[in-house]
Amino acid sequence: METTGSHREIDLVASLKEGNEKAFELIYDRIAHRLYLFILKKVGIKETAEEILQEVFVALWNNRNAMDANTFLDPYLFKIAKNKIFSFMRSEHVRKKYAADFTLFIQKYSDNSLEEMMDVKDLHQVLHERIAELPDKCQTAFRMSRMEHATISQIAERMNISTRTVENYITQALRHLRTHLNTLTALFFSLFFIF
CATH class of the missing domain: 1.10.10.10 (Winged helix-like DNA-binding domain superfamily/Winged helix DNA-binding domain)
Structure with a gap:
C-alpha cells in the first residue's frame, strides 16, 4: 500500500474510533463487496452471507474504541469474518447433530x-x-x-x-x-x- 493510502487508512481508523459515521460508511463502501464475496464462497448461501456481512460491520462499529490506531482494515475485517463464519458453521453442525438425535428419539419413543x-x-x-x-x-x-x-x-x-x-x-x-x-x-x- 502506498504511503498516501496508509495515511488515509490511518485517518479513517482514527475517525471511526471517534464515532464518525461517514468514516464507517467509507470503510463499508471500500471493503463490503469483497468481504461479501469471500463470505459467500465459504458459506454458499446468499442470505447467510448477507447476515454475516452485517454482523462483521456491527462488530466493527461496536468494537471501534478497542481498535489499534494503526489497524489495517482489510486483515482486521477479514479476520472478524472468518470468526463469524466459523461460529456459523459450528452452530450449523451442532444443530444438525441434535436434529438427527431428536429424530431418532421421536422414532424410538x-x-x-x-x-x-x-x-x-x-x-x-x-x-x-x-x-x-x-x-x-x-x-x-x-x-x-x-x-x-x-x-x-x-x-x-x-x-x-x-x-x-x-x-x-x-x-x-x-x-x-x-x-x-x-x-x-x-x-x-x-x-x-x-x-
Missing part, C-alpha cells in the same frame, strides 16, 4: 400421534411463539445467548446492562419456557438450545 410427530419447523415455531411472550429485554438477552451464542458479558455490553441482569433475564426466560412447553417440545428445546 413416540406413540406416532400427529401431535408428537410434528415437523421440526413446527416445534421451532412453537418455541419462537413462547419466546415472543417474554418482555422485550428478556427476549433480546435470551436470543443473543441461545441463538447468537453470545456470552453473558457480551450481552451485558451490547445491552448496556449488568451481567447479573442478563443472568436474571435468561433464568426468567428458561423458567417461562419450561412452564409453557409440553414434554416433547421441551426436549426439542433442550437439544437445540441447551437449558
